[in-house]
Amino acid sequence: MRACGRLASKIPAAVSSNSPRSEARASWRHAIGSRRRSGRAAIAASAIALVANAAPASAEWLLDANVEALFDSNLTRAPSGPDVRPDWAVALDASVGQFFALTGDDGLTVTLDLRGEAYDRYTGLNVAGVGGSMVYRHKLGLGWGAPWVAFVATGSYDDYRADVRTGARFDLRAEVGRRFTESFDAAVGVAYDRRFAPKGEPVVSGISGKVFELTGQSAYFRMGYAIDDAWLLGLSGSIRRGDVESTSEASLPVFLASSAIAEDPAFNQDELYAYRLRGTTSMLGAALSWALSDRSSLNFHYRYELTHSPYDLEYRSYNTGVAFAYRF
Amino acid sequence: MRNSLRSVVLAWGAWAGASFAQSAEIVASVVDQQGRPVADAVVVAVPAGGAVRAPAKAREDVVDQVDKEFVPRVQVVLVGTSVSFPNNDNVRHQVYSFSPAKRFELPLYAGVPAQPIVFDKPGVVVLGCNIHDWMVGFVYVSESPYFAKTGPDGKATLGDLPQRAYVVRVWHPQLEGPEDATRKPVDLGRARTAELRWTLELKPEARVRRAPVSDRIGRY
Numbered sequence: 001m002r003a004c005g006r007l008a009s010k011i012p013a014a015v016s017s018n019s020p021r022s023e024a025r026a027s028w029r030h031a032i033g034s035r036r037r038s039g040r041a042a043i044a045a046s047a048i049a050l051v052a053n054a055a056p057a058s059a060e061w062l063l064d065a066n067v068e069a070l071f072d073s074n075l076t077r078a079p080s081g082p083d084v085r086p087d088w089a090v091a092l093d094a095s096v097g098q099f100f101a102l103t104g105d106d107g108l109t110v111t112l113d114l115r116g117e118a119y120d121r122y123t124g125l126n127v128a129g130v131g132g133s134m135v136y137r138h139k140l141g142l143g144w145g146a147p148w149v150a151f152v153a154t155g156s157y158d159d160y161r162a163d164v165r166t167g168a169r170f171d172l173r174a175e176v177g178r179r180f181t182e183s184f185d186a187a188v189g190v191a192y193d194r195r196f197a198p199k200g201e202p203v204v205s206g207i208s209g210k211v212f213e214l215t216g217q218s219a220y221f222r223m224g225y226a227i228d229d230a231w232l233l234g235l236s237g238s239i240r241r242g243d244v245e246s247t248s249e250a251s252l253p254v255f256l257a258s259s260a261i262a263e264d265p266a267f268n269q270d271e272l273y274a275y276r277l278r279g280t281t282s283m284l285g286a287a288l289s290w291a292l293s294d295r296s297s298l299n300f301h302y303r304y305e306l307t308h309s310p311y312d313l314e315y316r317s318y319n320t321g322v323a324f325a326y327r328f
Numbered sequence: 329m330r331n332s333l334r335s336v337v338l339a340w341g342a343w344a345g346a347s348f349a350q351s352a353e354i355v356a357s358v359v360d361q362q363g364r365p366v367a368d369a370v371v372v373a374v375p376a377g378g379a380v381r382a383p384a385k386a387r388e389d390v391v392d393q394v395d396k397e398f399v400p401r402v403q404v405v406l407v408g409t410s411v412s413f414p415n416n417d418n419v420r421h422q423v424y425s426f427s428p429a430k431r432f433e434l435p436l437y438a439g440v441p442a443q444p445i446v447f448d449k450p451g452v453v454v455l456g457c458n459i460h461d462w463m464v465g466f467v468y469v470s471e472s473p474y475f476a477k478t479g480p481d482g483k484a485t486l487g488d489l490p491q492r493a494y495v496v497r498v499w500h501p502q503l504e505g506p507e508d509a510t511r512k513p514v515d516l517g518r519a520r521t522a523e524l525r526w527t528l529e530l531k532p533e534a535r536v537r538r539a540p541v542s543d544r545i546g547r548y
Contacts, residue, residue: 060419066542101459104422104436142424142433143534144461179461182534224541229533232541291539299542323542 057099062111063328066093070321074268075122076247077175077307077315083248085267088120090323097133104142113156124162124266131156147178150189162266163214164274167197173222188222193218193242200262203273208260211274216242234287236303242281244307247272248314253311263267279309299323339372352485352516357525358478360496366528373474376493378514380472388444391455392419396538398455398465402501404475405467410444422458425535429453429469438471441480452499461537466499466501477486491516495522504529 064080068091076085081280097111116131133154134237139146156169175189197212218240247264248254248270255261264274292298300322307315356371374380387409392399394416405411413545415421415438424433429451434441447453447469455465468475474494476484486496496508514522 064540068542075526099419101420102423104458107459126491139458143426146458179536182536207540209493226537229535232537234541259422287541289539289541291537295540296542297539301542325540325542327540 003060008252024104037255059100060111062095062097062099064093064095064325065328066323066325067091068093068321069325070319072317073123073318074315074317075119077244077273077317078248079254079313079315080247080248083272084121085247087125088123089113089117089125091117091323095133105139107135107137109133109137114155115156115158122267124268125165126159126161127158127165129156129158144179144182148177149174151177160266162190162264163199164201164209164262164264165197165266166199166211167195169193169195184224187222188221189219191218191220191238191240192216200253200260200274202261203263207258208276209262211245211260211262211264211276213260214243214245214276216240216244219243229293232289232291234285234289234301236283236285236287238281240281240283243276244276244281244309244315245274245276245305246309247274247315253313257310257313277309277313279307279313280316281305281307295328296324297325299325330457331388331544349510351487352491352520353522354489354490354494354496354514354516355394355521355523356476356478356486356496356498357523358482358484358500359525359527360530361527363527365478365480366500366530367478367482368400369478369482369484369526369528370402370404370468370470371476371484371486371496371498372468373489373494373496373514374471375474375490376495378503390414393457393463396421396457396460396463398463400477401464402466402468402477404477405447405469406473406475407450407469407471408446409469410446411420411467412440412444412507414440415508420459421463423455424458425453425455427451427453430467434538445488462536464535468499489516491518491520493517498526498528500528500530500532502533504531515527 011171015272019106020096074084076083079085088156094114095111100108111133112138113131113133117127119125129152135150135152137148137150139148146147152173158166160166171191171193173189173191175187177185177187180186193216195214196213197210197229200209200211202209218238220238222234222236229231247267250273254275258275260276262274283303283305285301287299287301289297289299301320303319305317339515354373358366358369360366380384389403389405389409389411391403392412396417406525413423413434420436420438422434422436425431429449430447430453430499432445447467450469450471453467453469455467457463474486474489476486478484496512496514497507499507510526514524516522
């Protein structure tokens, strides 16, 4: 393995040897992958049938679309300057679903979501995804000022051009919120996220190659303030503890902190490897939304992230973008 | 013969006098701080003595729900009016109000609710929908039968007013300050027409936003 040879020169020799059963594992993964693909197709078909057929008169169709231009300052989530890779992307989101008013206080929203991202330079990050979401919300009273609780489940299958990232993911959330005035609302919540990426090949014996199989728990808040009938200012923040992925050149601190290592072809550079580490990520974001009509808006956002990992590894990045949102 | 002629003349005089009295009107014009016409302002004329004749029969009116909005957004009714809230959307609504002038709730429904709501106390009733938080509407319950609502040109005409003195006031959902501060006396005892103009201080519209927000959560 070419990659293994290169990596071996930068990490301790004892852990740098070829995997003897890689072909058998690849064959097994292929078989499992085929079975999973048919399972996923069946689940997607069932979800579409559920959305299409379970539509009593009380259900409300939802159709949302977003087109966004975004910039990420550190797509590699690299700790040091030379490994940092910024890039622009265009993202398209579409979501179709139904809202069911189960009672005056209870609502269920089910959606089928499609997403695509295309990057300017690092096309290995280009992704097409299909997924769904289910949101149950219960209002603790009557009126817009009543507090509410919500449970959110989202899932998707994301097919990246760089296969190592391809896989399914899901996210479970529980949140409580309240609209304090017509202009101001806030919510806090906790989330559990899990991402699967079975295609990561190990490059170091005894260390998994599934770098993008990530699990995390987070707590978050968000609030919105309507400056007037057109402008809405949003603030959000989160703290997440769990697995993070970082792509950088091989180095001992990163290697020691890693629980998985794989080649990462997304950044067009052989010396870069993807690592899975434990870390705590703090995020703070601001957004400004300008209502063009009752059905459309222009949205600007800025998010800053800081991740701390063992061995004093620190990753910083920001993400900004402008999005046009339309609700049919 | 002379008596008969006198009777006819007196009767004609009484009829003509009555007709003459009923033709009085107030032409109201409402603009905001910038001089722009204000639509949906309610103009109410209350007889100066306070004596308001009750209507002969109960009135009925409608506040519709179309495309997840109340239509009209501002409805003016006389106290005692029954208002129906038909739902012309293909989704269900749950209409409610917490206003002191009328507290009520119409549990989740489609079509036309079985019973209308009787607005039996003067005041402003703010309407909401528990499903669609952005929906807001207003029922202005007037103690006087002499009222009108301004159109897009900011003008309203209160016609067929008995000739007498009135106190006229204006209300709008975004009115800054008390409605009583807009009171203007007008004497229609002699003049048949009075033109009144208000410049209202309006506050920004307080309404839950309906437009979508793009708020994708960051991914790991």
